[in-house]
Amino acid sequence: MFLPLKDTNPLRVIPFQIVTVGLIAACVATFLWQVPLPEEAGFEAILSFGLIPAVFFDFKDLPPDLAVIPAGATLITSMFMHAGWLHLGGNMLYLWVFGDNIEDAMGHVKFLVFYVICGVAATLAHGLSDPDSISPLIGASGAVSGILGAYLLLHPRVRVIVLLFYRVPLPLPAFIVLGGWVALQVYNVYLDGGLPDGDGGGTAWWAHIGGFAAGMLLILVMKRKNLPLFDRGRY
Secondary structure: OEEEEEEOOOOOOOOOOHHHHHHHHHHHHHHHHHOOOOHHHHHHHHHHHOEOHHHHHHOOOOOOOOOOOOHHHHHHHHHHOOOOHHHHHHHHHHHHHHHHHHHHHHOHHHHHHHHHHHHHHHHHHHHHHOOOOOOOEOOOHHHHHHHHHHHHHHOOOOEEEEEEOOOEEEEEEHHHHHHHHHHHHHHHHHHHOOOOOOOOOOOOHHHHHHHHHHHHHHHHHHOOOOOOOOOOOOO
């Protein structure tokens, strides 16, 4: 519906969004490692480093050649794996547009902690929605969803330049862009219960909602004390 291109919300405290750029670089580097793998090896990498709810929650075992890291570690590694260029590109675009202002709002170290916690919360929300699932969960979208939740509370009226229906450039307030985004997630949960398709190719809507909620809660305690909520920002 909305494809964000940029916001009109300059940095106020930090000179450069080093963690945001570093996270993008890490995700891109991980995907570039995935790309040349043969099809079977690529799928095995996703099984090894993605989070499989049945393994994490029900303590089912992966074959020894796939269990290369502890199941708990996949809470982190799954955030850096992606299923394709569009999956990667969409997540990195949202991270680039909205992540810098959240990093600015709390500082570099806190932002990295915030990102990881949101990603873990998103992964747990997805896993708890279907703990017996054997489909691996991968992608940064849960952590990025946390950024969107925080941005909605901090800068709801800042203008975001979007492509409406991926064609028409249009400046819209962030509360419309992000409110529309979260409404779409809730609608899809209503349609299919928030679970991806049985072949693992669907979207984990509960992960998005879990990450979004975590971001809204965490920003309340992690933002700079002198930064108000619902800030108009600068156009």
